[in-house]
Amino acid sequence: MERDQISRLAHADHPIAAPLDDASVHRLLARAIPGDAARVLDLGCGGAEWLLRALAEHPRLTAEGVDTSEGALAHARAAAARLGVGDRLTLHHRDAARFTAPHRFDLVLCVGSAHAFGGLSATLAAAREHLAPGGRVLVGDGFWEREPSPEAVGMLGDLADLPTTLDRVAAEGWTPVGGHISTRRELDDYEWAWTGTLAGWALDHPGDPDRAQALEAAAAHREGWLRGYRDSFGFLCLVLRPTDA
16 A cells, blocks of 8 residues: 555545644635635645635635645545536646746645655745745644654654744744644544544455555554654644745
């Protein structure tokens, strides 16, 4: 079973592939989208859940998504067709860090995909290259709520605490104009959905050759969450504008 298939199964019962509930996603998009006819780009879009929501809520909006997973992009195309927004969505099968476009975007998203660029700072630098004058960035990444264990750092990387994260964002020329810190309920709901949905799929498919791998992946993720990073990890989404705009 490919990694993107595991991820897609795991996120099947969660509104978005990040620790956010429906209300939080709606508020962030409302704050981030600068106008009904905006042009939006998602770097590392996965199944394009953010873009599909934006397209459904804004009938004149156009969107582009970039991801390396052909399976996730195929899922996004099928979902866009079901919603009747496929004519306004363009998907690119390529590395988000190397993506170029002939035009700029009013909103650039990168939620949960900063690893594709090597961290938050590099993500924001890449987003700036795609941003139209007056545009905004919606970025989501982790931070340490308290001192992490070495195991947690090994699993999630060299994150900073919240004040340091915001100081770095400001120092790199960005002003937050909105944001959201995931609640404990959102974080736990996301992790339970990830591990429980994947395990449930495996139990519902006793004869599937991928059953054992799915159960193993769910157990490993659950172990890492509960005994690794649950007590120290937080998730932050920021709506940003360039300070010099």
